[in-house]
Amino acid sequence: MQKASWYLLVVAALLVFGCGGDEEKCAFIPAPEKQVSVQFLSLADSLPAIMSKTELVNLLTRYPVLRDYFFHRSSYPNDSVFINELFRRFTNPYIDTLLLEVKRVFGDEQALKKEFDQAYTNLLYYYPDARVPKVITAISGLDTDMVVTDSLIIIGLDFYLGQGARYRPNMYEYLLRQYTPHTIVPSVMLLNGISDQYNATDPTDKTILADMIAYGKSFYFAKHMLPCVPDSIFIWYTHEEMAGARANQDLIWLRLIEDRVLYETSHLVKQRYLGDRPKTLEVGDKCPGRIGQWVGWEIVKSYMKAHPETSLPQLMQLSSADKLFKESKYRPEKK
DSSP: OTTTHHHHHHHHHHHHHHTSTTTSOOOOOOOOSSOOOOOEEEOTTTTTTOOSHHHHHHHHHHOHHIIIIISOGGGSSSHHHHHHHHHHHHTSTHHHHHHHHHHHHHTTSHHHHHHHHHHHHHHHHHOTTOOOOEEEEEOOSSSOOEEEOSSEEEEEGGGGOOTTOSSOOSSOHHHHTTOSGGGHHHHHHHHHHHSTTTOOOOTTOOSHHHHHHHHHHHHHHHHHHSTTSOHHHHHTOOHHHHHHHHHTHHHHHHHHHHTTOTTOOOHHHHHHHHSOOSBOTTTOTTOBTTHHHHHHHHHHHHHHHHOTTOOHHHHHTOOOHHHHHHHHTOOOOOO
16 A cells, blocks of 8 residues: 555546546547656655765766756855755755655655656657656755756655645645645646647737637646546646636636736736636636636637647647637637
8 A cells, every 4th residue: 555655546536536527527538559658767765865965966966957957056156055055954854754755645656657657658649759858856845846848857746745744835825736746747748738849829919818828728738648637637726616617607708808808918917817816806706816727728628629620739839819719719608
């Protein structure tokens, strides 16, 4: 039971519930010819095991990406200050507690690796020439959550321990939702989906609609990399918030239209409808934050329903948000 870990049980439960019911259906599940095995390196034990500054220097020399990107060497005035700070951090007794929590939640990390394997197997199904990055896991001392490039992913597992952990990142509860074990791989896929490597956009279009569609495409992309993960996991909504958004999508849409939000370019208005907030009060006191992102996802779904001949890569290359919106024929229905 210990090797299976709490993480594996959570993922299994999400897959079961994610594929059930009318509202949480799986996306298209591809049947790739070849399964990917990502290069996966766990350093979770290595940093807490450091006994001297020399050992720390040697470790960081072996893994310069960890030094430069994960621990942000450039933000320190010199090497001495940098090494002294990290040595204090990783010889502090609370690091042992973090390591025990990481072991409790992630076990041998093979369930996490398996989810990465599946996501990148599906990515190569749609994009055969895509590069599969190396994955490194570590403990940051609650300093860094993740670093994602096309060649490397570094995950600070201590950021993603979820509810019940003794130590958690110092942030509001609604932001902590994105830092749970089962959001790690979806978050990586969302970062891929929003990047210009996959998601074509028109840089001259500064409207809220353009941002809504860009986000919508990224959610649609990520969902197809992890087809049976519930929508709520990608957008970090509670089940109640997701159900409420679906039940009231006609009222949400009415508010966006009445307030003439879609073609607004104000950064302040963008923050209200697209930014990280506990609620979108402009719509209602129970409307979750980032509601514009969710509506953008619904528009993209509507477009793909109206254009079933369109492949995922073709969708992602549609750079005109206005054209996609108009051709989506999006009309929210009252539930």
